[in-house]
């Protein structure tokens with residue numbers, strides 16, 4: 001099985017902080033793996049995601065994504081790698097409220113040539129419609145402005161935007177915190193099915209312990225992180 005993400009001797013401190021936030025000897029995520037990353041509020045989960053996504057970098061240690069050492073890439077190269085290979089689902093979804101659901105999804109491929117290429121000749125719009133169908137949005141809902149959709153529907157749009165064009169990695173940062181349990185379980189099932197269909201690795205972050213049974217692998221950040229100032233559950 002090939003490796004999607006690998007961290008080696010990663011150290012990270014925010015500028016001005018008195019101690020390291022993250023000190024992670026090793027972490028490896030295989031291609032297609034579904035992993036839950038759990039940790040207390042403030043323990044550094046979002047920071048770790050931003051390092052894996054190449055939004056922030058650290059000179060200490062190695063963050064490897066699909067065989068690329070992110071520290072060796074220019075900012076432009078990291079941005080391209082992220083656009084092409086990483087789909088991000090945010091806690092607040094970050095949809096453009098007055099654009100239709102469909103237009104929010106198609107945006108994902110506008111600046112990502114590799115993602116467009118993987119649509120294998122289908123138009124971006126046709127591929128987005130099929131993905132939204134699969135995630136349970138009717139064609140009329142797909143035409144509605146995002147702000148007129150329910151929270152659960154907006155979340156599916158955010159998931160479709162992340163999944164379109166089969167990126168290698170989906171990073172989901174607390175994407176279910178606004179949902180009740182039934183909608184949450186339903187969303188996770190749909191997300192798993194979509195990731196499996198396209199062999200996408202899923203790194204799903206939460207502080208909710210009850211989600212662990214859904215995932216084949218759970219990582220507790222406080223067990224992974226050896227930084228002395230790290231927050232514990």
Ligand SMILES: Nc1ncnc2c1ncn2[C@@H]1O[C@H](COP(=O)(O)OP(=O)(O)OP(=O)(O)O)[C@@H](O)[C@H]1O
Pocket residue numbers: 014015021039040041042043044045046047048207
């Ligand atoms: N841009 C930043 N600049 C400086 N410090 C930051 C920045 N972002 C986060 N921090 C600090 O890093 C620590 C970890 O924050 P982070 O958001 O990574 O935690 P988290 O585990 O995702 O928390 P939560 O579950 O509450 O979202 C906090 O002390 C926070 O104040």
